[in-house]
Amino acid sequence: xxxxxxxxxxxxxxxxxxxxxxxxxxxxxxxxxxxxxxxxxxxxxxxxxxxxxxxxxxxxxxxxxxxxxxxxxxxxxxxxxxxxxxxxxxxxxxxxxxxxxxxxxxxxxxxxxxxxxxxxxxxxxxxxxxxxxxxxxxxxxxxxxxxxxxxxxxxxxxxxxxxxxxxxxxxxxxxxxxxxxxxxxx
Amino acid sequence: xxxxxxxxxxxxxxxxxxxxxxxxxxxxxxxxxxxxxxxxxxxxxxxxxxxxxxxxxxxxxxxxxxxxxxxxxxxxxxxxxxxxxxxxxxxxxxxxxxxxxxxxxxxxxxxxxxxxxxxxxxxxxxxxxxxxxxxxxxxxxxxxxxxxxxxxxxxxxxxxxxxxxxxxxxxxxxxxxxxxxxxxxxxxxxxxxxxxxxxxxxxxxxxxxxxxxxxxxxxxxxxxxxxxxxxxxxxxxxxxxxxxxxxxxxxxxxxxxxxxxxxxxxxxxxxxxxxxxxxxxxxxxxxxxxxxxxxxxxxxxxxxxxxxxxxxxxxxxxxxxxxxxxxxxx
Numbered sequence: 001x002x003x004x005x006x007x008x009x010x011x012x013x014x015x016x017x018x019x020x021x022x023x024x025x026x027x028x029x030x031x032x033x034x035x036x037x038x039x040x041x042x043x044x045x046x047x048x049x050x051x052x053x054x055x056x057x058x059x060x061x062x063x064x065x066x067x068x069x070x071x072x073x074x075x076x077x078x079x080x081x082x083x084x085x086x087x088x089x090x091x092x093x094x095x096x097x098x099x100x101x102x103x104x105x106x107x108x109x110x111x112x113x114x115x116x117x118x119x120x121x122x123x124x125x126x127x128x129x130x131x132x133x134x135x136x137x138x139x140x141x142x143x144x145x146x147x148x149x150x151x152x153x154x155x156x157x158x159x160x161x162x163x164x165x166x167x168x169x170x171x172x173x174x175x176x177x178x179x180x181x182x183x184x185x186x
Numbered sequence: 187x188x189x190x191x192x193x194x195x196x197x198x199x200x201x202x203x204x205x206x207x208x209x210x211x212x213x214x215x216x217x218x219x220x221x222x223x224x225x226x227x228x229x230x231x232x233x234x235x236x237x238x239x240x241x242x243x244x245x246x247x248x249x250x251x252x253x254x255x256x257x258x259x260x261x262x263x264x265x266x267x268x269x270x271x272x273x274x275x276x277x278x279x280x281x282x283x284x285x286x287x288x289x290x291x292x293x294x295x296x297x298x299x300x301x302x303x304x305x306x307x308x309x310x311x312x313x314x315x316x317x318x319x320x321x322x323x324x325x326x327x328x329x330x331x332x333x334x335x336x337x338x339x340x341x342x343x344x345x346x347x348x349x350x351x352x353x354x355x356x357x358x359x360x361x362x363x364x365x366x367x368x369x370x371x372x373x374x375x376x377x378x379x380x381x382x383x384x385x386x387x388x389x390x391x392x393x394x395x396x397x398x399x400x401x402x403x404x405x406x407x408x409x410x411x412x413x414x415x416x417x418x419x420x421x422x423x424x425x426x427x428x429x430x431x432x433x434x435x436x437x438x439x440x441x442x443x444x445x446x447x448x449x450x451x452x453x454x455x456x457x458x459x460x461x462x463x464x465x466x467x468x469x470x471x472x473x474x475x476x477x478x479x480x481x482x483x484x485x486x487x488x489x490x491x492x493x494x495x496x497x498x499x500x501x502x503x504x505x506x507x508x509x510x511x512x513x514x515x516x
Contacts, residue, residue: 069466078418081397109458130495131464131494137493137494140457
């Protein structure tokens with residue numbers, strides 16, 4: 001508890017991103033999302049950018065790994081951790097100065113994860129009406145939660161329509177990994 | 187020789203009389219009954235009751251209050267008029283409690299009704315038996331009982347045999363938590379079980395020393411993936427208390443993520459882990475002890491969130507003492 005309070009008292013670095021940065025990094029995030037769609041995964045892609053350098057990138061890998069938590073953000077966070085390990089840097093200090101660019105609003109799980117590692121700013125494309133954790137279903141991003149890392153700010157709407165269209169394309173297809181619905185015999 | 191009577195008394199289930207698995211219900215299920223004011227009136231002439239009810243149903247269909255019985259027997263046993271009938275919400279008419287101003291006089295005869303009075307009635311259908319009992323004390327209410335919830339609230343949902351098995355699954359989680367504490371990780375452990383076969387699919391513990399997001403639940407979800415030929419992390423290999431049992435060739439359907447599985451975890455999961463369990467389509471969750479930032483009852487109730495497309499049952503308090511002791515060690 002005491003450390004939590006202490007952390008809040010630190011002067012916060014106010015992060016902001018320019019239109020140019022959003023354009024540049026989001027177009028790469030969209031490439032990742034496209035790659036997910038081509039591989040039968042929910043089309044979400046993301047980039048973790050630290051001081052103008054990509055330190056993690058990811059796209060949804062749920063079907064490939066049979067692990068429903070392998071969202072783009074979780075994949076990218078693993079890469080950030082590896083990057084920090086190789087550079088012998090502290091992950092939290094790196095994350096405090098890292099921006100996430102992601103095509104779709106992070107879900108509740110990912111939003112909670114981003115808080116836990118202290119990511120300060122997220123730029124996303126479209127809202128996530130099914131699972132969104134930055135206001136759409138729950139507001140994990142800014143909620144006052146004990147022992148749950150730090151709140152983060154969102155900048156939303158970049159190429160939102162395109163991100164939605166990709167999701168629609170995916171959900172129109174049948175999920176080949178879902179079990180066939182059982183026909184009731186009783 | 188063993189004192190047999192004592193044994194029987196003390197060890198009926200799961201090793202102790204105090205075995206608990208409290209259902210973690212939604213706020214709507216746990217709340218006190220909410221009341222709303224309506225007009226009712228005594229039925230002066232009993233023989234007119236069915237006609238009056240028919241007319242009232244046509245004029246005031248009790249929109250949103252269909253769970254209420256239209257007629258009740260008067261509370262006061264000495265009342266000259268033993269029946270009372272619901273008229274309408276008090277908000278729908280002016281405060282005037284004269285029949286003439288409440289009821290339309292277009293051809294209907296309201297003969298047989300007495301002077302209206304305001305009464306508080308349950309605003310919503312009761313969802314649990316305690317709510318039903320509370321609601322019925324205000325006005326007779328119909329109740330579509332969820333037998334599972336009733337049994338769970340009574341503490342009678344699980345048989346002594348099931349309790350023994352469930353205790354052993356939580357013991358596996360506690361053992362894993364102790365291993366985590368030995369390694370300097372957070373003392374949280376978890377086990378995933380197929381309740382159909384009582385097979386332990388995966389056991390894992392906190393690995394936050396490796397990775398800040400490898401909470402025990404996240405570790406277990408990945409171990410389940412590995413049991414199905416998938417998985418992502420390999421760092422669990424270095425930890426003997428983290429294990430999985432490969433899904434054997436079974437006659438039934440292929441396992442699909444955590445569908446139909448139960449999770450036993452020593453401490454209430456956080457928001458990340460709770461939502462990971464939604465994504466993984468877990469069947470039920472049993473946790474030992476609550477957590478201030480817990481998302482399955484304490485701080486949030488992600489398992490019953492209306493906007494999420496998968497919901498699951500949650501029970502708390504299984505081996506609470508042992509699980510609380512783990513937190514004390516930390």
